[in-house]
Amino acid sequence: MSLFWRIFSLNAAGLVVAAAMLLGPVTVSTPVLPAEALVVVVGLALLLAGNAVVLRLGLAPLRRLGRAMADADLLRPGAREVVAGPAEAAELISTYNSMLDRLQSERAAGAARALSAQERERHRIAAELHDEVGQTLTAVLLQLKRVADRAPEGLREEVGQAQEATRAGLDEIRRIARRLRPGVLEELGLVSALRSLATEFTAHGLTVRHQVAAELPPLTEEAELVLYRVAQEGLTNTARHSGADRAGIELTGLPHGVELVVRDNGKGIGGSPEGAGLRGMRERALLVGAELLVRPGPERGTEIRLRVPAGGGR
Ligand SMILES: Nc1ncnc2c1ncn2[C@@H]1O[C@H](COP(=O)(O)OP(=O)(O)OP(=O)(O)O)[C@@H](O)[C@H]1O
Ligand SMILES: [Mg+2]
Structure with missing residues (x-):
């Protein structure tokens, strides 16, 4: 029944009963007698109590909806509000739920476009760093070598230092380029890419262990990229x-992902x-229909858990 009819019929029933009583057995004299006042006050109290109950029950779904709206976060898809209550409230809840579905899929599409533009841009920058800056530095290095061969004794050491600095710069550029573009992902696949990631981060007092299952269900390219970027x-x-x-990355197969x-x-x-960083992880997870949990580790520290369904992604 709609909220309108609930409230209207309760009020109408109360008023009809009151009118019938006044026309029938109940009389109100002037001045009012104590017994008459009691009847009127009790009648009024019953009418108000009935109204309060109907309004509270009828408006409860709207209050729940208000709370759900305040808590909604498109990056954390949760359960939808249950469609229940009077017709108006039920309609509002189901409209809100479908609006949330639409917003979520639009957001996912927008994020997909942004992330793929970002990946393309990273590819471009990585390629330019490698091909342009990398080539220039290599040429400088060769030139320095020629200079070193012909340099007088007193200058050799300085030229040698310049060579060292150039070589370090070249390594740095290669490392940045590698980080920008997970070339290993394309060349060797996810498993090796994750292993090399673990090795890359093992330095300066941090040991990264890796444990990657040998048999994994087939994953789309997009899902692999999401796993790699989240790691x-x-x-x-x-x-x-x-x-x-100490840190660790583990990749295990699930029945469906x-x-x-x-x-x-x-x-x-x-x-x-x-x-x-964390928002990017959530956006990437949404792209392939994955579930992301960021929480304290079993003893201490931080644990990030990403469950990617097989065949996830568009
Ligand atoms: N493994 C972790 N251990 C301790 N604190 C962490 C860890 N990961 C994230 N944090 C905390 O959470 C915050 C948010 O992390 P997030 O990756 O979203 O942003 P950021 O690393 O500060 O910047 P960005 O990733 O955008 O360069 C960090 O600033 C840090 O305080
Ligand atoms: Mg970060």
Whole structure:
């Protein structure tokens, strides 16, 4: 029954009963007698109580909807509100639910476009770093070598230092380019890419263990990229924020997908607000219909768990 009819029929019933009583047995004299006043007050109290109950029950679904709207976060898809209550409320809830579905799929499409533009841009920058800056530095290195061969004794050491600095710059550029574009992902596949990620982050007091299942269900290219980028951001955060000395990445097969766990034994995220890194992880997870959990580790530190369904992604 609609909220309108609930309220209207209760009020109408109360008023009809009151009118019938006044026309029938109940009389109100002037001045009012105590017994008459009692009847009127009790009647009024019953009418008000009935109204309050009907309004409270009828408006409860709207209050629930209000809370759901306040808590809604498009990056954390949760269960939808149950469609229940009077007709108006039920209609509002189901409209809200379908609006949320639409917003979520539009957001996912927008994020997909943005992320693929970002990946393309990274490819371009990586290629330019490698091909342009890398080539120039290589040429400089060769030139320095020729200079070193002909340089007088007194200058050799300085030229040697310049060669060293150039070589270090070249290595740095190669490393940046590699990080920008997970070339290993394209060349060797996800498993080797994750192993090399673990090796890359094993340095400066941080040991990263990796455990990757040999048999994994087939994954789309997009899902592999999501797994790789989430592992990369997880380990970057570990290295940057956690102060951990041990971290691990695990990739295991599930009956209908795979699960990636990135864990460290550092100080934990605590109440730190999410930055672009964690939001990026959530957006990527949404793209392939994956579930992302960021929570404290079993003992201490931080644990990131990503469950990607097989065949996820468009
Ligand atoms: N493994 C971790 N251990 C401890 N704190 C963490 C860890 N990962 C994230 N944090 C905390 O959570 C915050 C948000 O992380 P997030 O990756 O979203 O942003 P960021 O790393 O600060 O910046 P960005 O990733 O955009 O460069 C961090 O600033 C940090 O305080
Ligand atoms: Mg980060």
